[in-house]
Amino acid sequence: MNISFSQKPLIALSLIVAPFYFSQNKAEVALKKFEENYPQEKIHLLLSKKNYVAGENLWFTSFVFDGYSPSTISTNVFVELYDQNKKQISKKIYPLINGKGSGSISLPADLKEDIYYIRAYTTWMGNFSDYFNEIMPITVYNPSSPEKLVKNASAPWSAAIFPESGTFIDGINTKFAVRLQSKGETPSNWNGFITETQDPQTKLVTFKGFDQNAGSFSFTPVGGKKYQLTVEDEKGIKQTVNLPEVVSSGVNLQVQSKPDAINFVLKGKNIDQNKKYKIIGTINNQLVYKANISMISDKVYSIPNNQLVNGILNFTVFDESENIVAQRLCFIQPQSLKLKQPYLKGTSLSLKPRDSNSFTINNDPSISNYLVSVTDNESEDPENENSLLSTIWLTGDLSSKIYYPAQYFNQNRNIDALDALLISEKWSRFNWQTIMSGNFPVIKYKPENFLSYKGKATKLGKPASEAEINLIFKMPGQGIKYNLIKTDKEGVFTLSGLIFEDSMSFSYQLNGEKTTKNSVQVYFQPTFSFLPFRSDLPSNNYTLIKRNPTDTVPIEIERAVANKSSQTSLQEKETLIEEVKVKAQKKDLTKKLNNELSSPLFRSGNETVFDLVNENQNAQGSQNILQYLQGRVAGLQIQMQGGNYTATNRGGTMELFLDEMRVDASQISNIPISNIAMVKVIKGNFAGSFGGGNGAIAIYTRRGGATGSIVDTTLPSNLTEIKLNGYDKEIPFNNEIYAEESARSVPEDKRSILYWNPYLESKPKESTIVQWYNNDDAKNFRVMIIGFDENDDLLYYNEVLK
Incomplete structure (x- = not known):
C-alpha cells in the first residue's frame, strides 16, 4: 500500500512507501486545480438577539471564512433583508477586516409580524452557488399586526435511508443512517424498525432516533431478499421506506472517528482480487490523505489525529478507471473540539436594577480584539440553533436543511448523531465527476479591495x-x-x-x-455592486393565523415592546445626557485624530495607528520615528543601510509618506518626534499608494487641529465638487446607558441586550475589562466572547454567569 499526504499546515501526515502507483491521477490533478483557483468562502452572521419587534435595531457581526480560517479573499460584506415574497426591504454594505465585519439594520416600525430573511454574501461568493450565501430567517413580531406567528406543528415529514459509503452488499454488516426532513418541524422523538418486505410483522432490527435529523442502525442483508424501514413518531404517524436493493458484489467503506485516530476498513465481495483501488481523503478541498490498495481485506487502517484539524474528512474510493465506488463523510475528533477559552477574573455581578456589572478577560497578547456580548439569559440564545461553530464545521459546506446544527458542537453533543448525519450527507463544495471532466466554475466576479x-x-x-x-x-x-x-x-x-x-x-x-x-x-x-438573489428562500416552521383581541403576547415580546417604548423616551432626553456622548468621544480620541489628519485615500483595514498626541508619550525617548517603530509592528523591519534607514514588510520595501506626500527616509529621520502627531503603518495595497503593494509608513506632523495653528480652508471657486457613496454607517450601541444619572428616569428597562461590542480592543500589556448595566429584573447573564489569535485559532465562549 502506498500512502502520501499534502503538506498543508496542521493537516500534514507521514509517508509510507508501497510497491506500485496508480497509472491515472486525474482526481488529484483536478482537486489541486480546484483548491488553488477556486477557494470557497462561507459566512456566519451572529445576531445581537434571536427575536425582534418591528421598529427595533438589529445588530450583527459577520464572520467570513475560507475553509476553517478567517478569509483574506473578500474585504466587503453585503447584507440584505427580504420578506417572505422575496421583496427586498433593506440592503447594506460593510467592510471586512481580517474576515470580520459588523453592522446594523433598522427594522421598519410598520413591518407586519412574519418571518423575514437576512442574506449575507461577498462578491467572490457570487461565482458559486447561492446555496452558500448566508440565508438567516429572523422572527419579527408586531402585536398590532392582524396576523400572528405560530409554530407549524402539522407539516408532514419524510424519512430517507442511506447505507454507509453508499453500498449495500450481500453478507456485509452495514451501518445505515435514517434522515428526517420536513417543510415545518420534524419530530424529535421517533423510532424505527427493519422488516422483510414480505414479512412486515417480524422486526429484524429496532432503533431510536437521535434527534430531529438522524438515527442509525447496523444490519447484515441476505442476497435475494428485500427490506423495508418503518419510522414512527410520538403521535403514531408512520412512514415506510424501501431499503436499497441488496447487491451480490462490491466494495463497502466503513469508518470510525476515534479520539486518537480515524480508523477505516474496506470490505468486498465477489470482486476481482487483482483490481486496485485508490482512497483519497480531503479536508476543505485539500488533499490530506491518499492510499493505493492492492487487495481488499478486513485490515483496519488508521490515520492519526494529532496533526489533523477538527472538520469534515471526505473519503472517496476510486477503482483503477477512477470511477467512484464508495464515499463517506466523517468528522475529525468530535470528542475534543480544539477551541481556546478565555480566562475570566474579577467578576462583579449585581442583581440590583440598573446596577453596574463587570468582569475582566485575562491578557492574551496573541488576540487583538474580541466580540463580546452580554444578554439577559431570559431571552433566547441567538447561537442555540446555528452557531459559529456549526457554520464553520458543518452547515457552511453542506446544502441540505439541518435542524439545530449547533447541538453537534455544544458541551452535551452526541457524536453518534453527528456521524449518522454525515453518513446521510455528501460534500457540497465540489463534485468529483464535474471537476475531473474539466468543468470548473466560471469566475465572473473578482475579489475587491474594499x-x-x-x-x-x-x-x-x-x-x-x-x-x-x-x-x-x-x-x-x-x-x-x-x-x-x-x-x-x-x-x-x-x-x-x-x-x-x-x-x-x-x-x-x-x-x-x-x-x-x-x-x-x-x-x-x-x-462593486449588490448581486441578484438567484435561489429560493428556505422553508420555515411557522405559519400565520388571525390574531384575536384576547390573545396573550409572549413574555419576551411583551418585554421588547415595553423596552422599545422606553428607549424612545430615552432618545428624546438625549440633550440631557450630552455628557455621555462626550465620554464616549474621549474614549476614541485616536480615531478622531486619524479622521482629522488622514484623507480617505490613506485609510486601510490593515493599518496600525500610533497616536503621539493622546498616547505613546514614550516615543519622545527614541532617536527618530523610524527607530521608534522597530519591533512594534509584526513583520516591519527598520534597518540602516549606507547611512539611510530602510523600511521593509515581509521582505518588501515600504513606501514612506510625510503628510501624505511621498518622501525618502532621509527626509523623515531628522524630524523631531515632538513635531509628529500620528504615524500609520499600512500593510498591502491602499488607495493612496503608488502601486508597490508592500504597504507604507505614513507620518503626520502636528498642525491644524493638533496644534491650533490657522489653516486656510477655502477652495478655489472654479472647482467642481464630487460625492462618492461609502459604507453604510452602523448605528452605535449604547453600552454606557446609565453612565449619566439623568438616563435612569426612563419608566422601565426590559432590555435583553445589555452589552454589545464587536471590536473590544485587547491591549498587549493590559487586561480587558467588560462593564455593563443591568435591566430592571435580570437574574443571570449570558456572556459570549469570540476572538482569533495570530495563528487564526478560534476562541469561543458562550456561557451563563450567575
Missing part, C-alpha cells in the same frame, strides 16, 4: 490622456489636502482600497493647468 471606483477624466470633451489629477479634500480642522492620481491613455483611473462611511466629497483639477469649471469633467462608477 470600496473601489473607476473614474474617467475628460478635457474639453476628449479623454485626459496620461494626465495628473489632484483630488482635493477639505479635512475637518486641517484645511486642504491634495492626493495625486494619474490617468491612462484613455483618461481612466481607479480609486481602490477606500474605507469611509456615508459619503466622501472632494474637488478635482488637472495638475499644473489653469482650467475653467466645465473644461475638465471626471465621471465615477463603482466597481
Whole structure:
C-alpha cells in the first residue's frame, strides 16, 4: 500500500512507501486545480438577539471564512433583508477586516409580524452557488399586526435511508443512517424498525432516533431478499421506506472517528482480487490523505489525529478507471473540539436594577480584539440553533436543511448523531465527476479591495490622456489636502482600497493647468455592486393565523415592546445626557485624530495607528520615528543601510509618506518626534499608494487641529465638487446607558441586550475589562466572547454567569 499526504499546515501526515502507483491521477490533478483557483468562502452572521419587534435595531457581526480560517479573499460584506415574497426591504454594505465585519439594520416600525430573511454574501461568493450565501430567517413580531406567528406543528415529514459509503452488499454488516426532513418541524422523538418486505410483522432490527435529523442502525442483508424501514413518531404517524436493493458484489467503506485516530476498513465481495483501488481523503478541498490498495481485506487502517484539524474528512474510493465506488463523510475528533477559552477574573455581578456589572478577560497578547456580548439569559440564545461553530464545521459546506446544527458542537453533543448525519450527507463544495471532466466554475466576479471606483477624466470633451489629477479634500480642522492620481491613455483611473462611511466629497483639477469649471469633467462608477438573489428562500416552521383581541403576547415580546417604548423616551432626553456622548468621544480620541489628519485615500483595514498626541508619550525617548517603530509592528523591519534607514514588510520595501506626500527616509529621520502627531503603518495595497503593494509608513506632523495653528480652508471657486457613496454607517450601541444619572428616569428597562461590542480592543500589556448595566429584573447573564489569535485559532465562549 502506498500512502502520501499534502503538506498543508496542521493537516500534514507521514509517508509510507508501497510497491506500485496508480497509472491515472486525474482526481488529484483536478482537486489541486480546484483548491488553488477556486477557494470557497462561507459566512456566519451572529445576531445581537434571536427575536425582534418591528421598529427595533438589529445588530450583527459577520464572520467570513475560507475553509476553517478567517478569509483574506473578500474585504466587503453585503447584507440584505427580504420578506417572505422575496421583496427586498433593506440592503447594506460593510467592510471586512481580517474576515470580520459588523453592522446594523433598522427594522421598519410598520413591518407586519412574519418571518423575514437576512442574506449575507461577498462578491467572490457570487461565482458559486447561492446555496452558500448566508440565508438567516429572523422572527419579527408586531402585536398590532392582524396576523400572528405560530409554530407549524402539522407539516408532514419524510424519512430517507442511506447505507454507509453508499453500498449495500450481500453478507456485509452495514451501518445505515435514517434522515428526517420536513417543510415545518420534524419530530424529535421517533423510532424505527427493519422488516422483510414480505414479512412486515417480524422486526429484524429496532432503533431510536437521535434527534430531529438522524438515527442509525447496523444490519447484515441476505442476497435475494428485500427490506423495508418503518419510522414512527410520538403521535403514531408512520412512514415506510424501501431499503436499497441488496447487491451480490462490491466494495463497502466503513469508518470510525476515534479520539486518537480515524480508523477505516474496506470490505468486498465477489470482486476481482487483482483490481486496485485508490482512497483519497480531503479536508476543505485539500488533499490530506491518499492510499493505493492492492487487495481488499478486513485490515483496519488508521490515520492519526494529532496533526489533523477538527472538520469534515471526505473519503472517496476510486477503482483503477477512477470511477467512484464508495464515499463517506466523517468528522475529525468530535470528542475534543480544539477551541481556546478565555480566562475570566474579577467578576462583579449585581442583581440590583440598573446596577453596574463587570468582569475582566485575562491578557492574551496573541488576540487583538474580541466580540463580546452580554444578554439577559431570559431571552433566547441567538447561537442555540446555528452557531459559529456549526457554520464553520458543518452547515457552511453542506446544502441540505439541518435542524439545530449547533447541538453537534455544544458541551452535551452526541457524536453518534453527528456521524449518522454525515453518513446521510455528501460534500457540497465540489463534485468529483464535474471537476475531473474539466468543468470548473466560471469566475465572473473578482475579489475587491474594499470600496473601489473607476473614474474617467475628460478635457474639453476628449479623454485626459496620461494626465495628473489632484483630488482635493477639505479635512475637518486641517484645511486642504491634495492626493495625486494619474490617468491612462484613455483618461481612466481607479480609486481602490477606500474605507469611509456615508459619503466622501472632494474637488478635482488637472495638475499644473489653469482650467475653467466645465473644461475638465471626471465621471465615477463603482466597481462593486449588490448581486441578484438567484435561489429560493428556505422553508420555515411557522405559519400565520388571525390574531384575536384576547390573545396573550409572549413574555419576551411583551418585554421588547415595553423596552422599545422606553428607549424612545430615552432618545428624546438625549440633550440631557450630552455628557455621555462626550465620554464616549474621549474614549476614541485616536480615531478622531486619524479622521482629522488622514484623507480617505490613506485609510486601510490593515493599518496600525500610533497616536503621539493622546498616547505613546514614550516615543519622545527614541532617536527618530523610524527607530521608534522597530519591533512594534509584526513583520516591519527598520534597518540602516549606507547611512539611510530602510523600511521593509515581509521582505518588501515600504513606501514612506510625510503628510501624505511621498518622501525618502532621509527626509523623515531628522524630524523631531515632538513635531509628529500620528504615524500609520499600512500593510498591502491602499488607495493612496503608488502601486508597490508592500504597504507604507505614513507620518503626520502636528498642525491644524493638533496644534491650533490657522489653516486656510477655502477652495478655489472654479472647482467642481464630487460625492462618492461609502459604507453604510452602523448605528452605535449604547453600552454606557446609565453612565449619566439623568438616563435612569426612563419608566422601565426590559432590555435583553445589555452589552454589545464587536471590536473590544485587547491591549498587549493590559487586561480587558467588560462593564455593563443591568435591566430592571435580570437574574443571570449570558456572556459570549469570540476572538482569533495570530495563528487564526478560534476562541469561543458562550456561557451563563450567575
